[in-house]
Amino acid sequence: MSNNLSGDTLRVALVAHDQKKDALVAWVETNAEHLESAQLYATGTTGSRINDALPVLNIHCLKSGPLGGDQQIGALICEGKLDALFFFIDPMSPMPHDVDVKALSRLAIVYDLPFANSQSTATYVLKGLLNG
Numbered sequence: 001m002s003n004n005l006s007g008d009t010l011r012v013a014l015v016a017h018d019q020k021k022d023a024l025v026a027w028v029e030t031n032a033e034h035l036e037s038a039q040l041y042a043t044g045t046t047g048s049r050i051n052d053a054l055p056v057l058n059i060h061c062l063k064s065g066p067l068g069g070d071q072q073i074g075a076l077i078c079e080g081k082l083d084a085l086f087f088f089i090d091p092m093s094p095m096p097h098d099v100d101v102k103a104l105s106r107l108a109i110v111y112d113l114p115f116a117n118s119q120s121t122a123t124y125v126l127k128g129l130l131n132g
């Protein structure tokens with residue numbers, strides 16, 4: 001099931017930096033039954049990795065993060081079109097688009113969007129969403 005208790009379809013964005021993509025794909029596989037009828041968005045490379053592993057999820061892929069995908073997700077947040085952001089950030093590697101990463105993180109905070117950066121937090125956030 002991917003609806004919350006009030007029956008609304010969950011709208012979720014999935015993003016991972018390269019060193020965290022395996023972890024996000026594994027987390028999505030573990031939670032696929034909860035995500036399969038959610039409305040899913042992802043940045044380009046993250047989305048194609050998830051699509052390869054789980055084509056059934058029907059993810060809407062945006063641009064790759066460094067090419068504007070992070071900003072597209074930020075726009076969805078501003079427009080009230082997301083219920084959560086699962087963004088597995090790599091804390092060990094410098095990013096050429098660090099400003100976009102910061103901007104996306106900032107908007108998630110500004111709009112008080114449930115925002116998970118690692119597997120354990122993602123699991124708690126998803127449980128919270130499902131339980132309304």
Ligand SMILES: O=C(CO)COP(=O)(O)O
Nearest residue numbers: 043044045046064065066
């Ligand atoms: O860079 C990203 C987030 O900052 C993710 O982008 P990709 O999913 O295209 O790799």
